[in-house]
Amino acid sequence: MLQPQIPTWISPRLCRAENGGPAVSWAAEKELSPCHLLTVTIIRMRNVRQADTVSQTDCYVSLWLPTASHEKLRTRTISNCPNPEWNESFNFQIQTKVKNVLELSVCDEDTVTPDDHLLTVLYDLTKLCFRKKTHVKFPLNQEGMEELEVEFLLEESPSPPETLITNGVLVSRQVSCLEVHAESKRRKKKDLLVTVTESFEHTLRLSPCCPSPACFHHPKYFQSSLHVELPKSNWDCRLCCCSPQETSPFWQPLDCLPEGQVLTRPVNKNCDLYMKSTDCPDMLDVRLGYSLCQAELEFLQKRKVVVAEALKQVLQLEEDLQMDEVPLIAIMATGGGTRSMTSMYGHLLGLQKLNILNCASYITGLSGATWTMATLYQDPDWSSKNLEPAIFEARRHVVKDKMPSLFPDQLLKAKEELRQRSQEGYKVTLTDFWGLLIEACLGDAKNKCKLSEQRAALCRGQNPLPIYLTINVKDDVSNQDFREWCEFSPYEVGLQKYGAFIPAELFGSEFFMGRLMKRIPESQMCYMLGLWSSIFSLNLLDAWNLSHTSEEFFHRWTREKVDDIEDDQLLPEIPKCEANVLETAVVTPGSWLSNTFREILTYRSFASQFHNFLRGLQPHTDYLQNGQFCKWKDTVLDGFPNQLTQSAKHLCLLDTAFFVNSSYPPLLRPERRTDVIIHLNYCAGSQTKPMKQTCEYCTAQNIPFPKYELQDDDENLKECYLMENPQEPDAPIVVFLPLINDTFQKYKAPGVERSPEELEQGQVDIYGPKTPYATKELTYTEAAFNKLVKLTEYNILNNKDKLLQALRLAVEKRKRLKSQCPS
Numbered sequence: 001m002l003q004p005q006i007p008t009w010i011s012p013r014l015c016r017a018e019n020g021g022p023a024v025s026w027a028a029e030k031e032l033s034p035c036h037l038l039t040v041t042i043i044r045m046r047n048v049r050q051a052d053t054v055s056q057t058d059c060y061v062s063l064w065l066p067t068a069s070h071e072k073l074r075t076r077t078i079s080n081c082p083n084p085e086w087n088e089s090f091n092f093q094i095q096t097k098v099k100n101v102l103e104l105s106v107c108d109e110d111t112v113t114p115d116d117h118l119l120t121v122l123y124d125l126t127k128l129c130f131r132k133k134t135h136v137k138f139p140l141n142q143e144g145m146e147e148l149e150v151e152f153l154l155e156e157s158p159s160p161p162e163t164l165i166t167n168g169v170l171v172s173r174q175v176s177c178l179e180v181h182a183e184s185k186r187r188k189k190k191d192l193l194v195t196v197t198e199s200f201e202h203t204l205r206l207s208p209c210c211p212s213p214a215c216f217h218h219p220k221y222f223q224s225s226l227h228v229e230l231p232k233s234n235w236d237c238r239l240c241c242c243s244p245q246e247t248s249p250f251w252q253p254l255d256c257l258p259e260g261q262v263l264t265r266p267v268n269k270n271c272d273l274y275m276k277s278t279d280c281p282d283m284l285d286v287r288l289g290y291s292l293c294q295a296e297l298e299f300l301q302k303r304k305v306v307v308a309e310a311l312k313q314v315l316q317l318e319e320d321l322q323m324d325e326v327p328l329i330a331i332m333a334t335g336g337g338t339r340s341m342t343s344m345y346g347h348l349l350g351l352q353k354l355n356i357l358n359c360a361s362y363i364t365g366l367s368g369a370t371w372t373m374a375t376l377y378q379d380p381d382w383s384s385k386n387l388e389p390a391i392f393e394a395r396r397h398v399v400k401d402k403m404p405s406l407f408p409d410q411l412l413k414a415k416e417e418l419r420q421r422s423q424e425g426y427k428v429t430l431t432d433f434w435g436l437l438i439e440a441c442l443g444d445a446k447n448k449c450k451l452s453e454q455r456a457a458l459c460r461g462q463n464p465l466p467i468y469l470t471i472n473v474k475d476d477v478s479n480q481d482f483r484e485w486c487e488f489s490p491y492e493v494g495l496q497k498y499g500a501f502i503p504a505e506l507f508g509s510e511f512f513m514g515r516l517m518k519r520i521p522e523s524q525m526c527y528m529l530g531l532w533s534s535i536f537s538l539n540l541l542d543a544w545n546l547s548h549t550s551e552e553f554f555h556r557w558t559r560e561k562v563d564d565i566e567d568d569q570l571l572p573e574i575p576k577c578e579a580n581v582l583e584t585a586v587v588t589p590g591s592w593l594s595n596t597f598r599e600i601l602t603y604r605s606f607a608s609q610f611h612n613f614l615r616g617l618q619p620h621t622d623y624l625q626n627g628q629f630c631k632w633k634d635t636v637l638d639g640f641p642n643q644l645t646q647s648a649k650h651l652c653l654l655d656t657a658f659f660v661n662s663s664y665p666p667l668l669r670p671e672r673r674t675d676v677i678i679h680l681n682y683c684a685g686s687q688t689k690p691m692k693q694t695c696e697y698c699t700a701q702n703i704p705f706p707k708y709e710l711q712d713d714d715e716n717l718k719e720c721y722l723m724e725n726p727q728e729p730d731a732p733i734v735v736f737l738p739l740i741n742d743t744f745q746k747y748k749a750p751g752v753e754r755s756p757e758e759l760e761q762g763q764v765d766i767y768g769p770k771t772p773y774a775t776k777e778l779t780y781t782e783a784a785f786n787k788l789v790k791l792t793e794y795n796i797l798n799n800k801d802k803l804l805q806a807l808r809l810a811v812e813k814r815k816r817l818k819s820q821c822p823s
Contacts, residue, residue: 028165028166028167028172028284028287028288028289029165029166029167030163030164030165030282031097031163031164031166032161032162032163032164033095033096033097033161033162033164034096034156034157034161034162035093035094035095035096035157035159035161035162035221036093036094036096036130036154036155036156036157037091037092037093037094037154037155037156037157038065038068038091038092038093038094038125038128038152038153038154039089039090039091039152039153039155040063040089040090040091040092040102040150040151040152041087041088041089041090041150041151041152041153042061042063042075042086042087042088042089042090042104042148042150043085043086043087043149043150043151044083044084044085044086044087044149045059045061045083045084045106045146045147045148045149046083046145046146046147046149047082047083047141047144047145047146047147048081048082048083048084048106048146049118049141049144049146050082051108051116051118052108052116055080056079056080056081056082057080057081057082057108057118058077058078058079058080058108058109058110059077059078059081059084059106059107059108059109060074060075060076060077060078060107060109061074061075061086061104061105061106061107061148062074062075062104062105062107063090063102063103063104063105064102064103064105064642065092065094065100065101065102065103066642066647067094067095067098067099067100067101067618067619068092068093068094068095068100068222068223069092069197069198069222069223070197070198071197071198073090074107075088076088077109079109093157093159093221093222093223094125095162095164095171095173095221095618096621097164097166097171097620097621098171098173098618098619098620098621099124099126099580099582099618099619099620099621099623099641100124100125100126100621101122101123101124101125101582101640101641101642102122102123102125103120103121103122103123103642104120104121104123104138104148104150105117105118105119105120105121106118106119106120106121106140106148117589118588119140119586119587119588119589120586120587120589121138121140121148121584121585121586121587122582122584122585122586122587122640122642123136123138123584124581124582124583124584125152125154126580126581126582126621127581127584128152128154129154130154130155131154131155131156132153132154133151133152133153134151134152134153134154135149135150135151136149136150136151136152137149138150138584138586140586159221159255162174162220162221163282165282165284165288165514166288166620167288167289167290167499167500168499168620168622168623168626168628168629169497169498169499169619169620169623169626169628169629170288170498170499170500170614170617170618170619170620170623170646171617171618171619171620172284172286172288172513172514172515172616172617173219173220173221173513173618174219174220174221174279174280174282175217175218175219175220175279175280175512175513175515176217176218176219176220176254176277176278176279176280177215177216177217177277177278177279177280178196178199178215178216178217178218178226178254178257178275178276178277179213179214179215179275179276179277179278180194180206180213180214180215180216180226180273180274180275181206181213181214181273181274181275182206182207182208182267182271182272182273182274183208183271183272183274184208184270184271185269185270185271186270186271189207189208189209190208191205191206191207191208192205192206192207192208192228192229192230192267192271193205193206193228193229194206194214194216194226194227194228194229195226195227195228195229196216196218196224196225196226196227196254197218197224197225197226197227198218198219198222198223198224199216199217199218199224200216200217200218200510200512200513200517200616201214201215201216201217204216208271213274213276217280217512217513217515217517218254219513219616220279223253223254223255224253224254224255225251225252225253225254226250226251226252226253226254226275227249227250227251228249228250228251228267228273229249230249230250230267230268230271250265250267250268250273252265252273252275254277257275257277258277259277259278259279260276260277260278261276262274262275262276263275263276280515284514284515285502285506285511285514285515285516286500286501286502286511286514286515286613286614286617287492287494287500287501287502288499288500288514289499289501290496290499290628290669290671291671292671292672293491293492293501295455295491295492296465296489296491296492299458299461299465299491300328300361300461300465301323301461302460302461303361303461303464303465304323304326304361304461305461306358306461306462307326307327307329307358307359307360307361308320308321308323308326309358310355310356310358310359311326311327311359311807311811313355314354314355314356314359314804314807315804315807315808315811317811321811322818324814324818325811325814325815325818326814327675327676327807327810327811327813327814328361328362328672328673328674328675328676329356329359329360329361329362329674329675329676329677329678329807329810330360330361330362330363330364330464330667330674330676330677330678331348331351331357331360331362331363331364331464331677331678331680332364332365332662332663332664332667332677332678332679332680333347333363333364333365333366333369333372333373333663333680333682334365334366334367334369334657334661334662334663334679334680334681334682334683334690335365335366335367335368335369335533335655335656335657335661335682335683336367336368336369336657336661336682336683336684336775337367337368337533337775337776337777337778338368338371338398338773338777338778338779338780339368339682339684339739339766339773339774339775339777339788340367340368340369340371340372340682341368341369341371341372341394341398342394342398342773342780342785342788342789343680343682343739343788343789343791343792344365344369344372344373344680344682344792345372345387345390345391345394345789345792346391346788346789346790346791346792346793346796347680347737347792347793347795347796348372348376348387349387349388349391349789349793349796350792350793350794350795350796350797351678351796352383352386352387353793353796353797354796354797354800354803356678356803356807357383357464358383358384359807360464360678361464361465362464362465362466362467362666362667362672362674363464363465363466363467364466364467364468364469364663364664364666364667365466365467365468365469365663366468366469366470366532366533366655366656366657366661366662366663367532367533367655367656367657367661368533368682369663369680369682370468370528370529370532370533371438371442371529371533372394373466373468374449374525374528374529375390375394375442376390377454377457377463377466377490378447378449379457380456380457380459380462380463381457381462381463382457382463383462383463383464384462384463391789394442395782395785395786395789397441397442397443397444398778398779398780398785399779399780399781399782399785400779401779402440402441402778402779404440405437405440405441406437410440414433414436414437417436418432418433418436421527424520424521425508425510425518425520425611426508426520426523426527426610427609427610427650429607429608429609431530431531431534431607431608432527432530432608433530434530434533434534434535435526435527435528435529435530435531436526436527436530437530438526438529438530438533439525439526439529441778447524447525447526448524448525449524449525450504450505450522450523450524450525451488451490451504451505451507451522451523451525451528452490452503452504452505452522453490454466454490455490455491457490458490465489465490466489466490467487467488467489467663467666467667468487468488468489468528468532468663469485469486469487469488469532469656469663469665469666470486470488470531470532470534470653470654470655470656471483471484471485471486471653471654471655471656471658471659472484472485472486472495472645472651472652472653472654473607473652473653473654474637474643474648474652475604475607475652477637479654479658479659480635480659481635481636481637482635482636482637482643483634483635483659484497484498484632484645485497485632485656485665485666486651486653487665487666488504488507488528488532489504490504491503491504492504493506493507493613495614495645496632496665496666496669497628497629497631497632497633498614498629498645498646499628499629500613500614500617502613504522505522506519506522506613507522507523507610507613508520508522508523508610508611509611509613510611510615511611511612511613511614511615511616512615512616513615513616513617514616514617520611530608531608531610531653532655533655534607534608534653534654534655535655580621580622580624580625582624582639582641604652607652607653607654608652608653608654609650609651609652609653610650610651610653611649611650611651612645612646612648612649612650612651613651614645614646614648615646615648615649616646617646618646619641619644619646623641624638624639631670631701631702631703632665632701634697634700634701657683660690660693660694660697661683661689661690662679662690662691662693662694664677664694667732668698668703668704668705668732670730673730674732675732675733675810675813675814676732676733676734676735676806676807676809676810677732677733677734677735678735678737678803678806679691679734679735679736679737680737680792681736681737681738681739682739683739684767684774684775685767687717687738687739687740688710688711688717688738691708691710691736692708692710695707695708696708704725704728704730704731704732705725705728705731705732705734706723706724706725706731706732706733706734707723707725709723710736717738717740717742718738718742719737719738719740719742719743719795719798719799720735720736720737720795720798720799720802720803721734721735721736721738721802722734722735722736722802722805722806723735723736724809729813729817733806733809733810735802735803735806737795737796737799739766739792740766740795741762741763741764741766741791743798744762744764744790744791744794744795744798745759745762745763746759746762747762747794747798748761748762748790748794749794749797750794750797750798750800761787761790764787764788764791766788772784773788
């Protein structure tokens, strides 16, 4: 009898993570929910538009409901008819707790060229009434009186209720594991190609000689089926001596398989197929929930002890702080290549000398700032050691010649490493080579450290928790139309909009419906650095957005036309209480010219791609009403559930600076409740732009944040700004430190003037046309490196009073909140 070959599930609730990390927690809920049977009848169309100038439209309608089946169904084609009638019915089994949006596409069939896609109707099935036929005439074109007539019927399903796991935004459905084994009666045994529709594996080669069965994982209620492609002998085919039974394909529906029992089916007279279906465990490897993982909560408790002691010393407090009086302080760094890496060393050195570094619980960064962070966290005790030796080592690598990294022997080594990475299961891009180049420029030897190994620097709460930030985008749209924050910590990697997280060591592995399917070795740190600073992922539309504030012209030519027809009199009226119902829309694709223009503008030739750990999960029917999702819902596609990330095979991750050059979002999650954010700015150009963009974003998203009150005149900037919003108790206090050279020109240390001979050391050209600190520069002179480090260290030390004022306000705020809530 067959033995189940189900993978060993790595459960967040039961196992301990690598490197001593504690088990993560999850806040998702299990619930039983019935499935329904949906019948869609495509009746007719009226006044079909003429797709070609020569002939009438050869019309057919395709149906796509990805929450029930990934297969697109279609009607037959009716040629040269302006008023085609089909009266064809299609059946789906749908889950009631999932947002089911049916896409009905009207197409013109062509024999030579690809079929023309005329338009698509998006219809939210929440509008349907149970056990009652709903007759709908979709108005497609008011001027041409074009309409599509469809009938819907929703009925009970004979299937038992389905066990779902959901956090209110994403839904994980039940998954079955199908084992398939073949036995051949011939001496010469040929492999079979076995396909299970809707499954993660889709198609596998099955050898009758192999004792291990092929395993397929598929959603239990997706009405999957098994297909076997039989081998054909060229000799037999030429002689036509093979019987129909031997050559006809084998097909088996899976919804009728008995649970846990072996079912035998003859494929033909020479081969038998053995099948066994079992339910996969309900335990997920993706943590669905918006709370912080247990490992981070435990770290914060340990870190509070360190922070409380440091604050008592820094603020010269007479009494010890209680744990609920300790504010959460974070350091937020922006990107800027080698400039940000170098400047961050100086800023951290200044904070260390003031003992404020020990007051911080988080450090967030993007792009070049992550180079500094990743280097420092190789040492588990870096923040308690003098940073000057680390700065000396960084200077040695910044000033060295980078050309040897591009010598043929080094390129051959890089090629071999990328080949091995591809064999491990990663999709290799130019971003991976960029990561290897960064490693060669910033170090001497191969660095095999990994993100999860940074937990060793957090086990006693001895350092702030590092969080690295990117954005997830789509490779065919602008990041103004679609983007999602993706955060990386040594504990977890996650998309905060969806409340979905995985252990850091599993990032890059393959998942399906929240379950680990194929574990891939964790990426070495160099590849993560390439990802976090992926400068090669820019497309033309992103470049335009970075230099202009409006995309109106490009949107006119690159966006599809979406018409809301919800209020049309032809559509049945929907009860007002259905607040989660999406409006019915007609999407008209662009012309050939505009589509070509769109492809040119949005093409990302070298974007990094990682296996999507949300793959297979489905949007909850009320996902748009979930408060956490709404907090980060900020783009056009958020209202189109079929186009959200869970439907993508890969994540397309970019440097966050392509949208806004700051790493605030992880610190603005309400679960972290950050009290003070020290903003270290390293961007080129306007120093106030990232702050202004962050303030505008938080205002639009209703996220508590100080109001923007800075002057946009970068020539008159101060070294430090204290920003707060007393009217908003949940808003953090922000200490904004732009990268400028002000009093440093006359003072080598706070209150210590330069001698005439030392004035040259205070001349730091940060943004001039001949600056040595341009973002594209990877190599500095030793003098340029030293000047930038000294400048940023000085700017911290010279603004000690404002930094201490912010810390004092945060402590007072915590005590005030404690007194208001004594429990």
